[in-house]
Amino acid sequence: MSLKRDNTAEKREVTSIRNDYVRSVEIEEKRKSAHKVRLMRRLAVLGFVILMATIWIGSTIYAQTQTISEKAQLREEALLELEQVEKQQNQLEEQILLLNDEEYLAKLARKDYFLSEEGEIIFTTPHDEKKDEEKPSEKE
Template sequence: MSLKREKPSEQREVASIRNDYVRSVERKEKRHQAHKVRLFRRLSVFGILVLMASIWIGTTIYAQSQTISEKEQMRAETLASLEKAEKEQKKLEEQILLLNDDEYIAKLARKEYFLSEDGEIIFTLPNEDQKTKEKADGKE
């Protein structure tokens, strides 16, 4: 047992052996390390391309969904106006049929223009709306 203190293994200086085998192993390690670096770079570039493609696809889908929702809203409004126009057309067609009837025209003339036949007297009665207005005016 010696009293000498041994240096820790980190501080020991070991000379490397420089022969063909050691050099070939070092070359293999360098090639392997260079291959890892190139692989990492390729995967990084590929990952960035995939990320950019995903973002582009996502924004395209979002924009198209917004366009679709706007067009669906326009379609609903157009269908509502079409339905309203069809109802109006049906109402006008019915009115045309009624206006072709002479009895209806005579009735309409009596009602709107107070026309009468010989010997007829026309009395106008107030409508329900006018009666309720008069009652409301009287209460105030």
């Protein structure tokens, strides 16, 4: 018989007492639960904002790095071009100095235009391409 009493005792439901203390505890639990939900929502929104800011900052830094590397490459190309232009300018300045020399002009005119001084005879010899190609190999 004692087994039957235990089974029946377990089946009985306990009714809660509806007094002010129990109601205040229930209200406090609901308030804590609502506060926890609001806190989780705020943390989720804050996490999302931080994630988006991190992505934006990362993409900005990546784009700026690409721009900087492109500009560095353009700068190197411009420096090489500047170096070539300076070499060409130096050559042209040297040529200007040579062209201001009358002896050089006379020599250049005789060479390129087959001009001669008085009493001078110019003989032209045909240039054979094969002989011109063999001469550098003989020097080696």
